[in-house]
Amino acid sequence: MNRSTLFIEFVKKLGTDLSAVIQVVEEAMAPMQARLSVPNFFPLLIFCGAIAILTGCSQPATKEAQPKATAKQEAPPTYFKVDPSTAATLTGSVRYTGPRPARKRIDMSGDPACVEAHHGRAYDESIVENRNRTLANVFVYIKSGLEGKKFETPKTPVTIDQQGCWFRPRVLGIQTGQTLQVTNSDPVTHNIHPLAEVNREWNHSQGQGDPPISRRFVKPEVMIRVKCNIHSWMHAFIGVLDHPYFAVTGEDGTFEIHNVPPGDYVLAAWQEELGTQEQKISVAPSGKIETNFTFKGK
Numbered sequence: 001m002n003r004s005t006l007f008i009e010f011v012k013k014l015g016t017d018l019s020a021v022i023q024v025v026e027e028a029m030a031p032m033q034a035r036l037s038v039p040n041f042f043p044l045l046i047f048c049g050a051i052a053i054l055t056g057c058s059q060p061a062t063k064e065a066q067p068k069a070t071a072k073q074e075a076p077p078t079y080f081k082v083d084p085s086t087a088a089t090l091t092g093s094v095r096y097t098g099p100r101p102a103r104k105r106i107d108m109s110g111d112p113a114c115v116e117a118h119h120g121r122a123y124d125e126s127i128v129e130n131r132n133r134t135l136a137n138v139f140v141y142i143k144s145g146l147e148g149k150k151f152e153t154p155k156t157p158v159t160i161d162q163q164g165c166w167f168r169p170r171v172l173g174i175q176t177g178q179t180l181q182v183t184n185s186d187p188v189t190h191n192i193h194p195l196a197e198v199n200r201e202w203n204h205s206q207g208q209g210d211p212p213i214s215r216r217f218v219k220p221e222v223m224i225r226v227k228c229n230i231h232s233w234m235h236a237f238i239g240v241l242d243h244p245y246f247a248v249t250g251e252d253g254t255f256e257i258h259n260v261p262p263g264d265y266v267l268a269a270w271q272e273e274l275g276t277q278e279q280k281i282s283v284a285p286s287g288k289i290e291t292n293f294t295f296k297g298k
Contacts, residue, residue: 080149082261086285090257094138094249094269098297101127106233113188114165114231124233125170126273127297134253135295137171138271139223139239141246142257143278145265151243153177157214160226160236162190162206167226167236171272173246174238176220182206182213191229194238196221203229223270237272262287269293 104124108114114122128136157179161168163186174180182192184206192213193203198221204213217224217240228234239246247255262285270276274295283289 077150079152080261082259084259086262087259088262088283088285088287088289090245090260090267090281090283090289090291091255092140092291092293093252093254094135094140094271095253095292095294096127096129096133096135096297097294100129101297108165108231108233111165111188111231113186117164117186122165122233125166127271130251130253132253134249135271135274136249136251136253137169138249138253138255138269138293138295139171139173139237139246140249140255140257140267140269140293141173141222141239141241142243142260143266143268145263146243146245149243149261151175154244157181159183159212160192160238161185162192162228162234165190165231165234167192167228167234169248170235171223171237171248172239173248174217174240175244176218176240176242177216180215180217180238182215184208184210189230190234193227193229195225195227197224199224199240205230223272239270267291269295271295274298 104126106122106124108118108122125137130136153175158172158174159181160172160183162182162184165186165188182204184190187208189205189207191203191205193201195201196217198219199217202215206213217238219240220242221240224238224240226236226238245257245260247257249255260283262283264280264282266278267281268276268278274297277293277295279291279293281289281291
């Protein structure tokens, strides 16, 4: 058997039978050892090399690097949906009793443009009594009874304008996460400064023709007082809720809150000078519940 044949036999038997490998190596090296008087340890050295080859060839293939697991995507929030067939409507009015509040004149002489906007006669709007003895600018809202329900944030922004050196509207409601858009319709520079206590307080000036300012409130807070650091008489109030069930009384002193799910609630009415009143109400399916509030003048 020549060396080529022996080598082929060696390759065939690699990794299958170590004793056969030893035999092949010895047969291949015997003639060489006889001629060159190679010491006996030389076949052992060759054998060790063969073992190394065998071991290397028999190693399992290196595992390919596994791609890192992607972050688990959060499931979209589940919003509460009111069944239209059972939705109810809350209505009512806010009345005022007692002596009529005296009209307090506002001194705007520090800014001629503001004086011009009111033709020199501007009055305080802390309490606005309508002709029918109701109150405007009362914030009415469901205070409790909606716990555990999550409502989708409206995509339409709520706007507060600086017009005639007043904030318009003076009282407004907004949902958490909803955009508040601030505009300036006056020919003067204004400043809007919500004095939030639960949410982040912020302060921003806005000149004539400046683009709208957009902000959000992320936590419920009733009410947030707003001032203008330039014109001390300018005030507004923002009610931030995590649901859409609120309203502000207007020139007739009435309010309506639509699409209310049946249940037991606490309905609250807030007025900036006269405080807050609350009433417990039970809303039946598809009902129309009337709830009235009366504030007494101080």
